[in-house]
Amino acid sequence: MRSTMKRLVIVGLVLTGWHGVALAEDVSLSEKLTASHCGACHTFKRDEPHGMGPNLHGLLDRPAGSAPGYDYSDSFLQRLDGQPWSRELLDAWLADTQAIAPGTAMTYFQDDPGKRELIIQYFESSH
Numbered sequence: 001m002r003s004t005m006k007r008l009v010i011v012g013l014v015l016t017g018w019h020g021v022a023l024a025e026d027v028s029l030s031e032k033l034t035a036s037h038c039g040a041c042h043t044f045k046r047d048e049p050h051g052m053g054p055n056l057h058g059l060l061d062r063p064a065g066s067a068p069g070y071d072y073s074d075s076f077l078q079r080l081d082g083q084p085w086s087r088e089l090l091d092a093w094l095a096d097t098q099a100i101a102p103g104t105a106m107t108y109f110q111d112d113p114g115k116r117e118l119i120i121q122y123f124e125s126s127h
């Protein structure tokens with residue numbers, strides 16, 4: 001009986017350990033993908049200056065068009081001003097920015113749902 005318990009504890013530890021490793025790999029993959037797809041125009045850390053696009057610190061749940069001091073296009077504000085950036089809105093935005101806000105200054109299409117998911121995970125993990 002005692003040795004069965006011990007074995008169960010060990011199995012539990014091994015499983016938790018693997019889970020930790022898998023998660024760490026996903027995080028670095030999503031961070032790399034976001035840096036390479038978005039980093040040319042956006043910054044991600046608090047108080048970093050805007051690039052061609054607005055700083056994206058704390059993006060999820062923040063209202064669209066609310067980065068202080070960033071001059072959003074009229075096309076963007078007409079369609080999105082004040083809408084909270086939910087997971088769903090961000091997914092639709094990344095799939096086709098021009099379908100969400102025709103004429104927006106950001107043109108980006110990502111057909112691969114797996115890549116969109118990794119990019120969204122980056123914003124979830126970097127609050």
Ligand code: HEC
Pocket residue numbers: 034037038039040041042052053054056059063064065066067071072073074075076085093094103104105106107108119
């Ligand atoms: C070529 C430059 C460029 C690239 C690359 C780019 N963006 Fe943008 N992004 C912009 C610009 C410019 C705006 C402002 C749009 C406007 O005012 O019409 C913007 C706006 C945004 C907004 C609205 C933010 C807010 O404050 O409401 C989000 C979200 C966003 N981008 C996410 C991303 C993500 C995620 C990526 C990478 C997959 C990305 N962008 C890649 C230029 C870019």
